[in-house]
Amino acid sequence: MLLIACPHCGNRPETEFRCGGQAHIARPVDPAALDDQSWSEHLFVRSNPRGVHAERWCHSHGCGRWFNALRDTVSDRFLETYPAGAQPTRSSEITSPEVPATVTQSTVTQARA
Incomplete structure (x- = not known):
């Protein structure tokens, strides 16, 4: 079993967690100013x-x-x-x-x- 160290609770089994994707993504300063292409890239394009x-x-x-x-x-x-x-x-x-x-x-x- 994989144990993940929650910074608040300590080591817990992986079944207690859910991955939320890439961290440290800068949010657009003014999302309304983005065109559809730029907005879709921000929402869906992530590094893997x-x-x-x-x-x-x-x-x-x-x-x-x-x-x-x-x-x-x-x-x-x-x-x-x-x-x-x-x-x-x-x-x-x-x-x-x-x-x-x-x-x-x-x-x-x-x-x-």
């Missing part, structure tokens, strides 16, 4: 790297709180879990490039390319 990836997780059958985790997609090993809003201490190991904190219409497409 081979290696270490930052993901959002919810302890849905426990404390119910969201947190972030660094997980190796090759081995399914969790390297680190940390509260939502915090940054990982092992960020140098992340395979996928992170999106800038401030996103405008022109940078959404560039960041996804």
